[in-house]
Amino acid sequence: MAVQKDSSCLKTLDLQLSEVDMLISMFPDQEEFKLDDPCAVAEVKSYVEGNMSYDELQSRIGFTLNLHSKSQVPIELVCQLPHEYPDISPEVFTRSPKINRKAHCQLNECLHSYILELEKGEICILSIIQWLQDNEVAKGEKCTSVPTALSKSESSTFTRLWIYSHHIYGKFKRRDLINWAHELNITGFSLPGKPGVICAEGDRDDVQEYWQRVHNLNWKKIAVKDEETSELKKQSINDLRKFPKFEEKAFEARAGRGRECHMDLGRFYEYLEEHGCGRIFSLYYGVEGRTSNKI
Numbered sequence: 001m002a003v004q005k006d007s008s009c010l011k012t013l014d015l016q017l018s019e020v021d022m023l024i025s026m027f028p029d030q031e032e033f034k035l036d037d038p039c040a041v042a043e044v045k046s047y048v049e050g051n052m053s054y055d056e057l058q059s060r061i062g063f064t065l066n067l068h069s070k071s072q073v074p075i076e077l078v079c080q081l082p083h084e085y086p087d088i089s090p091e092v093f094t095r096s097p098k099i100n101r102k103a104h105c106q107l108n109e110c111l112h113s114y115i116l117e118l119e120k121g122e123i124c125i126l127s128i129i130q131w132l133q134d135n136e137v138a139k140g141e142k143c144t145s146v147p148t149a150l151s152k153s154e155s156s157t158f159t160r161l162w163i164y165s166h167h168i169y170g171k172f173k174r175r176d177l178i179n180w181a182h183e184l185n186i187t188g189f190s191l192p193g194k195p196g197v198i199c200a201e202g203d204r205d206d207v208q209e210y211w212q213r214v215h216n217l218n219w220k221k222i223a224v225k226d227e228e229t230s231e232l233k234k235q236s237i238n239d240l241r242k243f244p245k246f247e248e249k250a251f252e253a254r255a256g257r258g259r260e261c262h263m264d265l266g267r268f269y270e271y272l273e274e275h276g277c278g279r280i281f282s283l284y285y286g287v288e289g290r291t292s293n294k295i
Helices: 010-026 038-048 099-118 125-134 137-142 171-185 206-214 266-274 280-285
Strands: 031-034 061-068 074-081 091-095 155-163 188-192 196-203 224-231 247-248
Touching: 010 031, 010 061, 010 125, 010 206, 031 038, 031 171, 061 125, 074 125, 074 171, 099 125, 099 206, 155 206, 155 280, 171 188, 171 206, 171 247, 196 206, 206 224, 224 280, 266 280
Parallel strands: 188 247
Antiparallel strands: 031 061, 061 074, 074 091, 155 196, 155 224, 188 196
């Protein structure tokens, strides 16, 4: 007997399955097209066919395409499809060890600007592929839309970013924040809830790439609240870190309306103080921090 389905994402997920089938037929070589998790496609298909409820759907479709631009520079296009895509933009970024950091940063920003111009409700991965193949990497250097907080590209520089988000709830977004930090050797933390707080510290180039990936996700609002930068002299990057690893933090969260959750801000302030970052509290909340036993 078929399971009753939530129709909110039924149409969009059906379109995603059709797009993946098309991409597989166009890129049959496993070196060109690789699914992050083939089981995710099977799970989405099971939902679309009515064999599970939306609440049981735990996966989303993701894949990597290996492409070449006209300049023959190899580029990886990394795609994650939110359940609402194509009604909202896909989450994509590029990777290429053959492109210098500055040009790569500009390329990703130009790509993101192009995606924002695409019509919602229409699958668009092929359009994105075509854009990448048609645009020489050098063109990216002419793009000036890189966020001003990260407009410089310097070597031997330590950076700590304090990022504000209107909220952080989605399980996939929370997973990406952690996985990308580990991939890029970023330390710090993410604090889910409303507002969402992200601290990312490490080599400036790595932090810059992390910010680009995070910035290009679908957010109601996201911004850099503060940037701390230090030129390396005799120190190493690790000497300047205030956090030993990147992890998601929660401080006695209590449930609110819907998906909202409220943190114990006194304990969060204590955590910041323990790591020498107490001044940051007022940037996010507009008041001086106080420990839990004073609240």
